[in-house]
Amino acid sequence: MVIEADTAYDSNVQKLFGKKKMGEILLAFRNLMFPSARCISSGTTPRGRDGEAKMRSVVLSIVGLSILALTVSASAQQKDSCTSLMDSKMSGVEITRAAHVDAGSTEPNLYGPGHSNPLPAFCRVEGVINRRNGVGGEEFGINFALAMPDLWNGDFLMQGGGGGNGFVMPPLGLTAAGDTPGLMRGFAVVSTDTGHKSHGGPFDFGFMKDEQAYLDFAYAANAQVAGLAKQIIAQHYGKAAAFSYFAGCSTGGREGMILSQRYPSVFNGIISGDPAMRTGLSNLAIGRWIPIAFNQIAPKDANGKPLIEQSITGNDRKLIMDGLMHQCDAKDGVADGLISDPLACDFDPEMLACKGEKNDSCLAANKAAAIKKALGGPRTSGGTQVYPAFLYDTGITGGAPSRGLLSPGPGIFGPAPTDMTMDVGKEALAANQPLVDSISTNLTTFSAHGGKLIFYHGDSDPWFSPLDTFGYYKDMAAANGGLEAVSKWSQFYFVPGMSHCGGGQALDQFDLLGAMVNWVEKGAGPTSVIATGKAFPGRSRPLCAYPKHAQYKGGGNPEDANNFECR
Numbered sequence: 136m137v138i139e140a141d142t143a144y145d146s147n148v149q150k151l152f153g154k155k156k157m158g159e160i161l162l163a164f165r166n167l168m169f170p171s172a173r174c175i176s177s178g179t180t181p182r183g184r185d186g187e188a189k190m191r192s193v194v195l196s197i198v199g200l201s202i203l204a205l206t207v208s209a210s211a212q213q214k215d216s217c218t219s220l221m222d223s224k225m226s227g228v229e230i231t232r233a234a235h236v237d238a239g240s241t242e243p244n245l246y247g248p249g250h251s252n253p254l255p256a257f258c259r260v261e262g263v264i265n266r267r268n269g270v271g272g273e274e275f276g277i278n279f280a281l282a283m284p285d286l287w288n289g290d291f292l293m294q295g296g297g298g299g300n301g302f303v304m305p306p307l308g309l310t311a312a313g314d315t316p317g318l319m320r321g322f323a324v325v326s327t328d329t330g331h332k333s334h335g336g337p338f339d340f341g342f343m344k345d346e347q348a349y350l351d352f353a354y355a356a357n358a359q360v361a362g363l364a365k366q367i368i369a370q371h372y373g374k375a376a377a378f379s380y381f382a383g384c385s386t387g388g389r390e391g392m393i394l395s396q397r398y399p400s401v402f403n404g405i406i407s408g409d410p411a412m413r414t415g416l417s418n419l420a421i422g423r424w425i426p427i428a429f430n431q432i433a434p435k436d437a438n439g440k441p442l443i444e445q446s447i448t449g450n451d452r453k454l455i456m457d458g459l460m461h462q463c464d465a466k467d468g469v470a471d472g473l474i475s476d477p478l479a480c481d482f483d484p485e486m487l488a489c490k491g492e493k494n495d496s497c498l499a500a501n502k503a504a505a506i507k508k509a510l511g512g513p514r515t516s517g518g519t520q521v522y523p524a525f526l527y528d529t530g531i532t533g534g535a536p537s538r539g540l541l542s543p544g545p546g547i548f549g550p551a552p553t554d555m556t557m558d559v560g561k562e563a564l565a566a567n568q569p570l571v572d573s574i575s576t577n578l579t580t581f582s583a584h585g586g587k588l589i590f591y592h593g594d595s596d597p598w599f600s601p602l603d604t605f606g607y608y609k610d611m612a613a614a615n616g617g618l619e620a621v622s623k624w625s626q627f628y629f630v631p632g633m634s635h636c637g638g639g640q641a642l643d644q645f646d647l648l649g650a651m652v653n654w655v656e657k658g659a660g661p662t663s664v665i666a667t668g669k670a671f672p673g674r675s676r677p678l679c680a681y682p683k684h685a686q687y688k689g690g691g692n693p694e695d696a697n698n699f700e701c702r
C-alpha cells in the first residue's frame with residue numbers, strides 16, 4: 136500500500152516537475168518560496184522576555200560604550216561554549232561544525248543572487264543524525280544547522296522546508312516574520328534537509344526510493360531535529376528554551392501540520408502557510424484536471440494535439456479579470472485591487488458568456504464553461520468532489536513564474552499534459568499518500584497542553600487551493616468542539632492576492648510570528664496583524680482571522696490600515 140502510494144507520488148511529481156530547465160525552476164522556486172528574502176533586516180534587539188538578554192539589550196542601548204567590555208566578556212563565554220559543542224556526545228549524532236560567528240556576517244541566498252543583511256553574533260552548529268548508506272549505496276542522513284544568537288530571547292524556532300527539501304537552508308526564520316527574521320529577534324533557529332541531499336534543485340524527489348529517507352521527509356525528521364536542537368540549546372545556554380515554535384510555508388506548512396498532528400508535544404506554537412497538504416490530490420487538480428479542461432477547448436495542431444496555451448487568450452483573461460473585479464473588488468468597501476472577502480466573491484465566468492455571436496466583449500460559451508469546470512475542482516464521473524475549488528482572485532490570470540490558473544502552458548510544473556480525458560476517481564485513489572498527507576484532525580493533545588496553531592494561505596496560490604487548507608481548518612474545528620472553541624487556540628488567515636507563499640498583487644509581509652509569541656506567552660490571541668507589501672507601496676491593511684475580513688470603514692485614507700476593521 137505504502138509502496139503504491141509512494142510510486143504514484145513519485146510519478147506524479149516526475150510528470151509535473153521532471154523536465155523543466157533547472158535554472159528556471161530555481162529562479163521560480165526562489166521567487167515563490169523566499170519572497171521575503173529581500174527584506175531581511177538586522178539590528179533589532181531581542182524581544183527580551185528572558186531576563187538576562189533583556190537586561191543586556193536595555194543596558195546596551197542606554198549606556199553604550201562602557202558596557203562593551205561586558206558584551207565582549209559575554210561574547211567570549213558564548214564562543215567557548217559554542218566551540219565546546221564539538222565535543223558533544225549524543226547517540227547517532229555527529230556534530231560537524233560548532234563555531235562562533237561574529238556580528239556582521241551574511242548568509243548566501245541559495246536560490247539566486249545576493250545574500251542576507253548582516254546577522255547578529257551567533258553560534259552556528261551543524262551536524263547529521265543517523266548518517267547511513269541507503270538504496271544504491273547513497274549516503275543519507277538528517278543534516279541540520281542551528282543558529283544560537285549571543286543575545287538570546289530564550290526561545291527556540293524551527294523553520295520549515297520547501298519543495299522536496301534536500302538542502303540545509305540558512306537558519307534565519309524568515310517565514311511569516313514580517314521584515315524581522317527570527318534570528319534577528321533572538322530566537323535560536325534550526326533548519327534541516329529532512330534526511331536527504333537534493334541532486335537536482337528544489338524538486339528532486341529521487342530520494343523517495345529509499346524507505347527511511349521517504350519516512351524522514353514524510354514526517355519523521357523534523358521532530359528528531361527539534362529534539363536534538365533543544366538539547367544543544369540547553370547545553371549551550373545552560374538552560375532550556377522556554378518556548379518552542381515552528382513556522383513554515385508550502386512543504387514547511389505541511390511539516391507544521393504534521394508536527395501538530397503526530398508530535399503534539401514538541402511545539403508550543405506552529406505557523407503553517409500554504410501547506411503542501413495533499414500533494415497527490417493538488418497535483419491531480421493543477422496538473423491534470425485543470426489542463427485537461429482547457430485542452431478540451433484548445434485549438435489543435437496538425438497532429439491533433441491540443442495547443443493549451445491558446446485555449447485562453449489575453450483578451451479572455453482581461454474580460455475575466457475586469458468582470459471579477461467589477462463583481463467582487465468593492466465588496467470589502469473599496470475598489471482597491473484586493474478582494475479582501477474571498478468567501479463573499481460570487482463571480483461566475485458564465486456571467487460573461489456570449490448570449491449571441493462571439494465578440495471581444497464576451498467569453499465564448501464553451502470557454503466560460505471550461506473555466507468554471509476547471510476552477511471548480513476535480514470531480515468524479517459520479518459528481519464526488521475529490522479536491523476543492525480554487526478561489527477567483529486577482530492572481531488567476533498572472534504569468535510566470537507563479538503562473539496563474541488561467542494562464543495554462545508549460546511552466547514550473549513541466550509540460551502540460553496533452554490528454555483530453557481522465558478518470559478522476561481512479562487517479563484520486565492513487566493520489567492518496569497516507570504518510571505524507573497532513574489531514575488528521577485529532578489535535579486533543581496539542582490543544583490540551585496549550586499549543587497554538589495558525590494557518591495562512593494565499594488566495595491566489597496556483598499550487599494548493601486555499602480552500603483545501605480552509606476545509607481542513609473547518610473539519611478540524613468541527614472535530615474539536617466547533618469553531619468558537621477552536622478559535623481559542625487555532626486561527627486561519629486568508630491572504631488576498633498572495634501567490635504561493637508570497638508574491639502576487641498582495642500585501643505579503645506580515646508578522647504572524649510576533650503575534651504567535653504573544654499568544655503563547657501572554658495569552659493574547661491576535662485578531663489581526665498588519666500586512667504590507669511591495670505590490671502596493673505605502674499601503675497597509677489588517678490581515679484578519681477567519682471568519683472576519685478587512686472591511687473599509689467608509690472614511691479616511693484607504694491606504695491606511697487604521698481605516699479598516701475586521702468585520
Ligand SMILES: [Ca+2]
Nearest residue numbers: 464469471473
Ligand atoms: Ca477591495
